[in-house]
Amino acid sequence: MGINSALAGQVFPPSPVYEVGREKIAEFATAIGSADPAHTDPDAARALGHPDVVAPPTFTVIVAQRAEAQVFDDPAAGVDFSRLVHGEERFTHHRPVVAGDRLISTLHVETAREVGGNGILTTRVEIATEDGEQVATVRSTVVIRGEDQ
Amino acid sequence: MTAPRRFDDVVAGDVLPPLTVPLRRRDLVRYAGASGDFNVIHWNERAARAVGLPDVIAHGMLTMAVAGRIVTDWAGDPAAVVEYGTKFPKPVVVPDDEIGAVVEVTAVVSALDTATRTARVSITATSAGDKVLGKAQAKVRLA
Numbered sequence: 001m002g003i004n005s006a007l008a009g010q011v012f013p014p015s016p017v018y019e020v021g022r023e024k025i026a027e028f029a030t031a032i033g034s035a036d037p038a039h040t041d042p043d044a045a046r047a048l049g050h051p052d053v054v055a056p057p058t059f060t061v062i063v064a065q066r067a068e069a070q071v072f073d074d075p076a077a078g079v080d081f082s083r084l085v086h087g088e089e090r091f092t093h094h095r096p097v098v099a100g101d102r103l104i105s106t107l108h109v110e111t112a113r114e115v116g117g118n119g120i121l122t123t124r125v126e127i128a129t130e131d132g133e134q135v136a137t138v139r140s141t142v143v144i145r146g147e148d149q
Numbered sequence: 150m151t152a153p154r155r156f157d158d159v160v161a162g163d164v165l166p167p168l169t170v171p172l173r174r175r176d177l178v179r180y181a182g183a184s185g186d187f188n189v190i191h192w193n194e195r196a197a198r199a200v201g202l203p204d205v206i207a208h209g210m211l212t213m214a215v216a217g218r219i220v221t222d223w224a225g226d227p228a229a230v231v232e233y234g235t236k237f238p239k240p241v242v243v244p245d246d247e248i249g250a251v252v253e254v255t256a257v258v259s260a261l262d263t264a265t266r267t268a269r270v271s272i273t274a275t276s277a278g279d280k281v282l283g284k285a286q287a288k289v290r291l292a
Binding site: 030 | 200
């Protein structure tokens with residue numbers, strides 16, 4: 001079994017607060033090989049008009065994948081994590097993510113279906129500040145490969 | 150540091166400076182730690198082969214992130230990227246040696262929107278002759 005189709009349409013409870021730290025942004029930037037000083041030097045970021053160091057464009061995957069894990073960690077979902085392959089990903093930034101942001105993410109399961117023995121799951125994670133300001137939307141499609149795929 | 154790129158200095162068809170990115174096992178382990186994605190197929194050969202993969206593969210999100218640098222380096226402000234999306238048609242297979250995999254990234258300005266001063270950039274990423282990103286596009290709000 002690849003995916004429990006009853007997941008479609010489900011909205012999970014909002015996550016605990018994730019506080020974006022300068023060191024985490026620097027660590028993530030290093031891991032993706034970005035030497036842009038706006039990730040590490042608050043003065044460089046301020047020179048660009050940002051209140052503090054800014055996150056790389058895919059940084060919010062950290063909070064998005066934590067939210068998505070609610071599906072993968074749920075035995076009722078029927079997902080074998082090691083058979084999971086990423087199909088598609090899209091980030092929409094409503095405003096830059098900067099150090100000091102306190103983010104809350106909410107997971108929406110858009111579709112969950114079986115196609116040709118594979119499970120296909122599309123999710124949308126809405127990321128906002130704890131004050132309710134929209135920050136980013138992260139859409140993801142994963143394929144859970146069937147046993148004979 | 151470079152000044153943010155100005156919308157008025159960009160025309161459709163502009164080619165961005167290309168990028169060659171090596172991805173070795175240690176890069177995958179570092180990304181796993183930074184991102185929190187510890188899926189075994191990204192660091193354990195035995196587990197990768199057990200699910201039918203040829204070897205350890207890079208996180209799709211790592212490939213996407215390193216390819217995105219072609220846009221942020223060009224834009225001069227990483228926060229200029231207001232949208233970034235891609236498909237993952239083929240995995241980047243990363244052998245356990247000092248060379249690892251090599252990802253070649255190219256990009257071109259495919260459209261401009263004067264009203265929002267945004268450029269659409271189409272990105273191509275290949276590794277070992279395979280396209281590893283599909284329909285990768287970034288929307289960039291320029292100065």
